[in-house]
Amino acid sequence: MNTPDTIESHTLPNGLTILIQHMPAVQSAAYCLLVPAGSIYDQPGKNGTASVTCDMLTRGAGDYDSRQLAIAQDSLGLQSGESVQSKHIKFSGATLKDNLPQSLEILAEIVRRPQLKADQFSPALNSVRHSLLSIEDEPRQKVMIELKRRCEGLPWGKPTDGSLADLPNITLDDAQRHFESCFRPEETILGIAGNVDSQQVVETVSRLFGDWEQGTEPEVESAPAGPDRDHLELESTQTQIGLAYPSVSVDDPDYYTAWASVSILSGGSSSRLFTEVREKRGLCYAVYATLGSLKDSGHVLCYAGTTVDRAQETLDVMLEVIHNLSNNITEEELNRCKAGAKSALIMQQESSSGRASRIARDWFLRDRVVTLDEIHDKLDAITPQKISDYLSQHPAEHLTLLTIGPAALEIKS
Amino acid sequence: MKFHSTVLDNGLTVIAETNPHVHSVGLGFFVKTGARDESPEVAGVSHFLEHMAFKGFDNLTADDVNQRFDDVGASYNASTSEEVTQYYAAILPEYLPQTFELLAGIIQPSLKVEDFNTEKQVILEEIGMYDDLPGFTVYEQAMAAHFRGHPLGQSILGSPESITALTADQMRDYHADRYRAGNIILAVAGNTSWEQIQGLVERYCAKWPGGGGDRNVYPASPEPTQHFQPLTSIQQEHVMIMIPAPEADSPDRYAADILAMIIGDDTNSRMFWDIIDPGHADSADFGYAEYDGSGAYLSYLAGEPEETPANLERLKTILTQVSDEGITDEELEQAKNKVSSRVVLASERPMGRLASLGGNWIYREEYRAVKTDLDTIQSITKDDLHALVEKWPLELTTVYGLGPLEGV
Numbered sequence: 001m002n003t004p005d006t007i008e009s010h011t012l013p014n015g016l017t018i019l020i021q022h023m024p025a026v027q028s029a030a031y032c033l034l035v036p037a038g039s040i041y042d043q044p045g046k047n048g049t050a051s052v053t054c055d056m057l058t059r060g061a062g063d064y065d066s067r068q069l070a071i072a073q074d075s076l077g078l079q080s081g082e083s084v085q086s087k088h089i090k091f092s093g094a095t096l097k098d099n100l101p102q103s104l105e106i107l108a109e110i111v112r113r114p115q116l117k118a119d120q121f122s123p124a125l126n127s128v129r130h131s132l133l134s135i136e137d138e139p140r141q142k143v144m145i146e147l148k149r150r151c152e153g154l155p156w157g158k159p160t161d162g163s164l165a166d167l168p169n170i171t172l173d174d175a176q177r178h179f180e181s182c183f184r185p186e187e188t189i190l191g192i193a194g195n196v197d198s199q200q201v202v203e204t205v206s207r208l209f210g211d212w213e214q215g216t217e218p219e220v221e222s223a224p225a226g227p228d229r230d231h232l233e234l235e236s237t238q239t240q241i242g243l244a245y246p247s248v249s250v251d252d253p254d255y256y257t258a259w260a261s262v263s264i265l266s267g268g269s270s271s272r273l274f275t276e277v278r279e280k281r282g283l284c285y286a287v288y289a290t291l292g293s294l295k296d297s298g299h300v301l302c303y304a305g306t307t308v309d310r311a312q313e314t315l316d317v318m319l320e321v322i323h324n325l326s327n328n329i330t331e332e333e334l335n336r337c338k339a340g341a342k343s344a345l346i347m348q349q350e351s352s353s354g355r356a357s358r359i360a361r362d363w364f365l366r367d368r369v370v371t372l373d374e375i376h377d378k379l380d381a382i383t384p385q386k387i388s389d390y391l392s393q394h395p396a397e398h399l400t401l402l403t404i405g406p407a408a409l410e411i412k413s
Numbered sequence: 414m415k416f417h418s419t420v421l422d423n424g425l426t427v428i429a430e431t432n433p434h435v436h437s438v439g440l441g442f443f444v445k446t447g448a449r450d451e452s453p454e455v456a457g458v459s460h461f462l463e464h465m466a467f468k469g470f471d472n473l474t475a476d477d478v479n480q481r482f483d484d485v486g487a488s489y490n491a492s493t494s495e496e497v498t499q500y501y502a503a504i505l506p507e508y509l510p511q512t513f514e515l516l517a518g519i520i521q522p523s524l525k526v527e528d529f530n531t532e533k534q535v536i537l538e539e540i541g542m543y544d545d546l547p548g549f550t551v552y553e554q555a556m557a558a559h560f561r562g563h564p565l566g567q568s569i570l571g572s573p574e575s576i577t578a579l580t581a582d583q584m585r586d587y588h589a590d591r592y593r594a595g596n597i598i599l600a601v602a603g604n605t606s607w608e609q610i611q612g613l614v615e616r617y618c619a620k621w622p623g624g625g626g627d628r629n630v631y632p633a634s635p636e637p638t639q640h641f642q643p644l645t646s647i648q649q650e651h652v653m654i655m656i657p658a659p660e661a662d663s664p665d666r667y668a669a670d671i672l673a674m675i676i677g678d679d680t681n682s683r684m685f686w687d688i689i690d691p692g693h694a695d696s697a698d699f700g701y702a703e704y705d706g707s708g709a710y711l712s713y714l715a716g717e718p719e720e721t722p723a724n725l726e727r728l729k730t731i732l733t734q735v736s737d738e739g740i741t742d743e744e745l746e747q748a749k750n751k752v753s754s755r756v757v758l759a760s761e762r763p764m765g766r767l768a769s770l771g772g773n774w775i776y777r778e779e780y781r782a783v784k785t786d787l788d789t790i791q792s793i794t795k796d797d798l799h800a801l802v803e804k805w806p807l808e809l810t811t812v813y814g815l816g817p818l819e820g821v
């Protein structure tokens with residue numbers, strides 16, 4: 001069974017982009033709204049403003065109080081959520097197809113008419129503080145957040161959840177200002193996927209968001225990356241290892257080759273990192289690398305967690321695998337990476353929420369939606385030689401290393 | 414969607430729900446064995462064996478197995494619980510034959526000593542990883558306390574000592590005893606045909622040794638207990654609360670699910686409004702877990718240590734109010750809507766259906782279509798919930814804390 005791979009895009013006069021993928025085989029419909037109000041817009045010393053604002057949005061909007069909002073969503077069987085990303089606050093939801101229009105009505109209240117009242121501020125701040133404390137108790141999560149801060153610098157390395165140290169500086173005024181300056185239709189992207197009538201969707205969205213007034217993009221804080229070697233002391237059973245090195249942006253002509261190189265490094269269970277570190281040596285349970293490509297930059301981000309006395313060996317083996325990545329890349333190895341990617345793409349077509357968020361994110365990163373055919377063509381064009389060439393032009397240099405645990409590690413030359 | 418089932422001569426049960434309107438097919442072997450089926454000297458063997466399955470079978474090595482799964486772009490994994498060890502994969506329909514061969518093969522693994530010794534290190538690392546995750550540790554310790562003296566209290570991972578002492582021979586014996594065809598269910602969901610499945614089963618599973626697996630099933634009778642284990646290296650106090658609830662084959666299990674959702678779903682539940690919304694805690698939830706012959710409500714509270722005693726009181730107040738005054742019509746309607754919507758959304762993907770197919774069969778030998786589940790959910794009344802609470806009172810039985818607090 002084939003789903004036509006067509007995605008419609010519409011831009012409202014105020015700049016809001018609507019993307020629609022019709023999926024006739026499902027009974028559901030999903031949305032993903034990206035509003036340019038993420039943590040990069042947190043003002044200096046106030047990292048966490050986006051999180052607090054986001055938490056306040058569902059505490060009352062339009063004529064609804066928080067309880068009425070939740071009841072309205074539950075009555076529609078809407079599974080929804082809000083989260084803070086670097087660039088955006090993301091609103092996502094999935095429900096049965098007939099309930100989509102009403103779900104969008106509620107979404108519009110939350111996004112355009114939140115109450116942001118004084119008595120909602122302190123519970124929201126508390127809620128953000130709790131989630132930051134829970135990250136303190138999850139060192140494997142913390143190491144990657146702190147690694148990103150160190151390898152990317154600001155704005156893109158700014159933690160999305162906030163910083164415990166900055167929370168006391170954030171006021172109700174800051175949250176209100178964050179909303180007023182960031183919530184605007186330009187750069188806002190609404191992805192919709194499922195068994196929907198696209199004309200009806202465009203009409204509904206135009207009615208709900210068409211009179212949203214434009215604003216101007218607020219300033220973002222910049223700061224250089226670093227330090228490139230760091231250790232955070234923690235009394236723990238395992239040492240958490242975070243390692244990063246620069247890669248390409250999504251716009252780069254070599255993006256898919258870079259992706260394939262990371263897939264050979266850490267794509268599946270037969271990938272090199274998993275084979276060498278876990279399967280052959282039993283050094284750890286969790287080890288992986290991912291390609292974190294952004295609009296203008298990118299890093300390969302690597303992780304391993306292992307008991308203290310085996311941590312240095314784990315790091316040594318990881319580095320050896322990374323540095324030898326261009327050796328003997330085989331056709332079979334590359335084909336496995338391609339097979340995994342192609343299967344994942346097709347299976348994604350079974351999930352309306354997966355598609356809604358994918359098309360919205362594509363639009364943000366590339367100003368267009370990448371079709372499955374195009375990805376297939378790009379993947380098919382990659383050869384072992386191209387990856388080797390790419391790796392010799394982009395060797396793993398300028399490493400950033402962060403460890404959390406009882407003792408620091410070193411990168412041996 | 415169409416349902417099919419059969420039982421082979423060796424006892425293997427095969428169930429399938431075919432659906433030509435999806436892009437993929439999911440298949441899973443559900444072995445009715447887990448931590449509760451282990452004797453103390455092999456604590457952790459079920460989970461360790463699940464890892465060893467991927468280390469090779471027949472002439473294939475671990476590298477071969479990993480490569481072949483990756484060759485077909487499979488999304489695959491395995492998991493071990495107190496009662497079930499499952500191996501599953503989702504693939505595009507054209508790769509079903511190869512994937513079936515692999516998945517059926519790994520369940521009869523080579524169990525080579527060299528691989529066993531290497532993987533032992535990985536298991537010890539996994540235990541170390543969970544040791545640094547207080548939310549997981551508190552779950553294990555609360556289960557051990559709640560089900561003290563009952564097989565359900567046995568740890569899934571085992572201890573560093575039991576894993577270190579375990580031998581490959583002990584694992585082979587356990588495998589021979591627990592992985593007989595009569596103790597395994599194959600479930601398939603998605604874009605395939607019953608004829609194709611029958612052919613694959615005949616080819617790859619018919620020669621498996623027959624026979625079933627015994628399990629000592631009897632209800633647990635937990636005694637009230639409260640313990641706060643001090644751990645000053647972490648920031649939050651993590652608390653797990655357990656209360657006896659209906660067993661897996663009880664007709665009350667749907668009501669228990671709905672009740673748990675009204676009390677402690679992650680949004681718009683009593684705990685959400687009284688504990689999370691005002692900012693008193695980071696996590697506060699309440700769920701229902703079904704087991705063979707027993708059941709439990711599990712509630713998890715995590716937040717600042719100073720707030721913990723007050724949060725426990727808030728939970729007690731909620732439970733007392735639900736017991737004494739019941740729930741409202743609106744709460745029941747919203748909970749039904751939520752459960753129904755989740756059932757429909759999960760059913761759109763073969764992997765979502767697979768979990769439901771396998772679970773229903775392993776516990777109840779029952780097929781439930783999506784429509785049947787939805788009808789059951791809609792039929793639940795306030796009287797059902799009232800009767801449930803009468804039968805299974807909402808009284809805190811096990812309270813286990815981990816974090817800076819020394820006691821409450």
